[in-house]
Amino acid sequence: MRMAELSRTSGVPVATIKYYVREGLLPRGEVTTSPNQADYGPAHLRRLQLVRSLVEVGGLSIAAVRATLVAVDDPAVPLHHTLGMTIAAAGPGTGGAPEDAAQREAEARIDELLAKKGWRPHDGAPGRQAAIDCLATMRRVTGTRLDSVLAPYADAVEAIAEADLDTVSALTDPEERVETALVGTVLGDRLLAALRRLAREHVSARRFPPAAEETS
Amino acid sequence: MRMAELSRTSGVPVATIKYYVREGLLPRGEVTTSPNQADYGPAHLRRLQLVRSLVEVGGLSIAAVRATLVAVDDPAVPLHHTLGMTIAAAGPGTGGAPEDAAQREAEARIDELLAKKGWRPHDGAPGRQAAIDCLATMRRVTGTRLDSVLAPYADAVEAIAEADLDTVSALTDPEERVETALVGTVLGDRLLAALRRLAREHVSARRFPPAAEETS
Known part of the structure; x- marks a missing residue:
């Protein structure tokens, strides 16, 4: 044509x-x-x-x-x-988050979650940094009130990722x-x-x- | 103070x-x-x-x-x-989506999903319109390749919503x-x-x- x-x-x-x-x-x-x-x-x-x-x-x-x-x-x-x-x-961009206690604690919580789920993202994975930044902001605003959603969110996105990859694999x-x-x-x-x-x-x-x- | x-x-x-x-x-x-x-x-x-x-x-x-x-x-x-x-x-804003076949088919698919899940959003719920707009755009770009993710996504967000409401209810x-x-x-x-x-x-x-x- x-x-x-x-x-x-x-x-x-x-x-x-x-x-x-x-x-x-x-x-x-x-x-x-x-x-x-x-x-x-x-x-x-x-x-x-x-x-x-x-x-x-x-x-x-x-x-x-x-x-x-x-x-x-x-x-x-x-x-x-x-x-x-x-x-x-x-992917989502990562802003220059302040290096405060909320940020350090959020990093520890996300890495704990990754270890528990057996997820091993590559070094510098933007998803890890974005997750840390979000959790740190949540902690700055609401304290630890929202920490309990982390584990169910991770399970849910794993099911979502399986559906995504099913589609792509086909x-x-x-x-x-x-x-x-x-x-x-x-x-x-x-x-x-x-x-x-x-x-x-x-x-x-x-x-x-x-x-x-x-x-x- | x-x-x-x-x-x-x-x-x-x-x-x-x-x-x-x-x-x-x-x-x-x-x-x-x-x-x-x-x-x-x-x-x-x-x-x-x-x-x-x-x-x-x-x-x-x-x-x-x-x-x-x-x-x-x-x-x-x-x-x-x-x-x-x-x-x-x-919530996410809803753009003025074109009223084409992809839009009408996306609307039918989303309403089918809502009926299957037993979700009854209020009239004019922005979530319904945003879901229709997203699915219509996916259909315009990839055809029906991504339709299969709808059902697993809905199940996953229901689990997410339960976790959200657990936190708020406490x-x-x-x-x-x-x-x-x-x-x-x-x-x-x-x-x-x-x-x-x-x-x-x-x-x-x-x-x-x-x-x-x-x-x-």
Whole structure:
């Protein structure tokens, strides 16, 4: 197909496609009869969709997209590393948290949790730092009132991670895998937050039932 | 205590405390010996901490804080409503999603899920709309590849909601309850996102083990 059709099919504007080609994120189309016309196939469409997801859903920089694509294309890079890299690039940022007692105690609690669960994140895992920062902020605001949620949260996210990996493992196309993992990670956080509010309304209504005369 | 001490104890600047008092979010201190000095007690400290949490952690507007405090102070308002209101005010916003096929199908899937779980959110629940918007975006990007996570996600967030409500139910002070519910909701989303990344690294490493010669 011509670039105009690739644009229509993918929903990505022609100018954006040209930008991705210039940045080396999308291979040039194959030159056919006319020197000014290039032909794009299903592989281009698939790659274009992945790049768009990485940029628009994942919020990855062009450099991070490029690194992800190199990993996707290199059969020597284990899938586990590619997924981990993509997820880390789209992960929550870690702010410069103050180094106070709450921070040190939160670090000890998170490391205790990791040991108990048998999770061994890589050195400098942003998830570990983000978890410590969150717990420290909770402790600064509410004391240790919220510490009790840590263990049930860890069990719940383990079930969530199993469901995520079930979905990704069922796919054979490496581009589909990376795209699904990324979209599932980034939009999955938002979906979980939304479902969590619905679940809380349900559990809260069950535990604190409104009085009989109320209509809502 | 004097306002300066209230500021030191709470960590809230004097100018901010004065602003909260002017906005009616914090009662004036009791006038004692000198007409220019007011006395603040433990109730002021507690209320100040709640206001700060609502504003800084929850990102609530002054009007939303005021409405929350009215509900906290009114024994006729059931706790379930107060918590629901606070959580809704701090909840994820809903964008103007396009009304396309993906949106309609996502709506049908979410309502199917709610029926299956027996969750009956109130009319216009922001969680329902946010869940529909997320699922529709996932469908636009990946087709139905991610639909299979819905049911396990719902089960996991129900366990999370039970843990959240366990924590809140254990508290007797209504201000502590609202504060804990709010901080747990807002920071809890971030904590869950962080723990989810750690869990995924763990599950991913187990399912896609690196080759034996690799060191990581």
